[in-house]
Amino acid sequence: MNPADRALEDLFQEVGPERAPSHLHARILAQLADKAEIRTVPAPLLARWQWILIGLAAMGSILLAVMLPGNGSSTGWIALLMDHLPDMTSISSTLRTTLIGGAVISGILYVLDAQLNTRVRPTHG
Amino acid sequence: MVYTVTHRILRNDMDAEEATQDTFLKAIRGLHTFQGGSRFSTWLYSVAYRTAISRSRLRRTEDRSLDEVEGRPGEPGSEAQGTTSDRRRALEHALSRLTPEDAAVVTFHYLHEMSVDEIVTATGLSASNVKVKLHRSRKKMLEILQEHLKEEVWTLRTE
Known part of the structure; x- marks a missing residue:
């Protein structure tokens, strides 16, 4: 890794990821609970x-x-x-x-x- | 981490939140399409990338007019002293000067430490295109960062 790469990587790592708002996690879970229904069709008893x-x-x-x-x-x-x-x-x-x-x-x-x-x-x- | 990807592409809290929500919904619904050929995180990033890029293309025209009125977000003040928050602002400013695709590629590479092959998987771009984007973005970011951060690390220049 060249020095420019190293410097940029150090900066990205120092700054770190964006902080998601605290309500986002709960909002996603609630939305998944409401909408993310997985349709499962059981196999028939007989062919x-x-x-x-x-x-x-x-x-x-x-x-x-x-x-x-x-x-x-x-x-x-x-x-x-x-x-x-x-x-x-x-x-x-x-x-x-x-x-x-x-x-x-x-x-x-x-x-x-x-x-x-x-x-x-x-x-x- | 998904929020970081969507935020770096969309540069807007509300859009990033909605894109993050969409990403997880799409991921749940399309879970059966994950074949295990890559890391799960790479697959999830690819969903986030496509969702955010798609959203950014839809509102690109709107963004341009807003930028003209309000100026670009995260532009650091001239008094930047090299503290973490200053460096954060400088980085956000440098990222805001890249295209959404380029911002995502450098974030994948430098923050998520993904290889070129993994970025190819996540973005659907060709390997040569990813390398070009990385090179071009690195050069541009270093120039911008050097203007705003007075630390010796930014005296480095790309060849």
Whole structure:
């Protein structure tokens, strides 16, 4: 460092930094508290493709429950489809309840996840 | 230290305070852009520098007319005796004769002891431009300081 550089550095160091007004610190903190919200979006419970699978399974379950023997409404192509499915007459009542229950629970979980996914949590930086 | 940067560029308490506030808000909001490639202080100074320079450009025309009416701030009296407050006034006066960019560069270099590379990061200027600004500012400041401070240290001249 040459003498001119040294002299200037000594002067800058001697004079030091500007003194910020005492209220500035509090003002900045207050402003940060008011305005500096960090939007954090929590990760969804399940990935989108998982929800699509669950949705398809739920729809299939409902469809299956409606088409099970004993319903009395299976006609046309549905009846044709039912002819190719395994005979589940003996467990149809229990299975129907289970499938419908599963579909309802899937729906509830989907709504819950959608809520969590759009949730915004304000935090102060 | 952020306030020093904004004040040296804007030379006005109120503007410096507002620029300092803006700096911290921008820093918080843009924290995710800090990649760790430099020191955090350098990154923060770059936010302060850009904020203050932007503000100074907006009111540059206004400043010129004010300077003409009121004279430049911090001009030391002819009775300067070399006390710390005199030296402070002399330094402020010398800085006020530089452009805002030059004042920031010399402050980064001599007060914050930043290297040329760090100043490049903080200001976005090229390395050669920073060196030119430092050389030019040093020469100009020494001439001004020599006029106002009667100490032997200011008999030094830049080549």
